[in-house]
Amino acid sequence: MSVMRSIQSFFTTNTETSDEHWDERLKSRYYKSNAKKTLQEVVEVLNAFEGISITSVSEDRGEISASIHKPRKGFLVATVVSVRPFETAVDFNVLTETSLPSDFGNSKRVVYNLYERIDQKLSKSQTGKM
Template sequence: MSGIKTLLKRFQSECETSDKQEEEVLQTHYYKSMQNGTFNAVLELFSSSQYDILSESKDRGEITIRKNGTPQLFIVATVIGVRPLETAVDFKLSTDKGKILGTYSVLKAQIKNYYDVLDGKLTRVR
């Protein structure tokens, strides 16, 4: 049964991070930083011309982005202050365009890339 579940997962058109994810790549990252600093670092991730920031709300800690080009994505980045010097960052990516071999691995690779960039800029807690 797990083989079928893995095969079906490959064709999902969305991928999300959380504390309860089984895959380590998709677990929430916590940074030793104030929420504003982390929020600005996440905004910098999407400052290139291939991204359009659709909305941003520092109060809710949410940024919505559209990635143009290949793959075309809709991204929601959430930045939540957990403690005075600890901030959590989560991503949810989705796409309308499917691929023959599935899109889940592409979405997961994008999330890993975003976290790798943030890990280089901010100090990770856990």
Template sequence: MGLKETVDKFFNNHSETSEKHSDPQLQTHYFKTTKDKAFQIVESYFHNKSGCDIIATSHEHGEISLNLHGKKKAFIIITIVMVKPFRTAIDFSVTTESVLPFDLGYSHRLIPTLYQTLSEKMTCIERAN
């Protein structure tokens, strides 16, 4: 990760995962499950999580959008796509709401925490390379 990415991590209010992200923690994670099962697990987890309000779900598009009320408010979009049988990709897009135009790395730190939680509920196969 270069200097620009390091600075952006702290002086930005948005982070998202992708296939070829420069930060390995923000690379797409794959789980050994079907899209339907992953969608059900993710939706159930956030439905039962305190301080979390699911705004919308689109099973057809594999997307869940929600507001998270914790140390900071965050808007999260979760995308769930089955790329092969029993190989499902889950990506996050996190935008924090604050008075300042940056979140000092909160959105960047939240994503690995969410992946860790999902890895306890589903078998993580790998991160994207």
């Protein structure tokens, strides 16, 4: 079944992380930090990421939306949710603009890179549901 999922994920223009995602690298990440600090770190990571510009930040809702300019145009929504006093979840939804039925893994690579950069700044608590 894993081969079929890999093929299906190749023919998509959208990547969304979740607690129960079949791809370990696309499971929600939990960090040992409060929501405000985590949101600030995600904003810093997005600002430092070449080709991404933040369009809005909603601290009340814990959402950040951004436009992706390269390597392919797209749209990104980052969600930061406080789970416990010092545990915060970070999820992404990346949509690539293309007329083709596939973005050739571009949206997945964006999420992989973002999580990698956030992992360097914050201490991980867990990944996905335990």
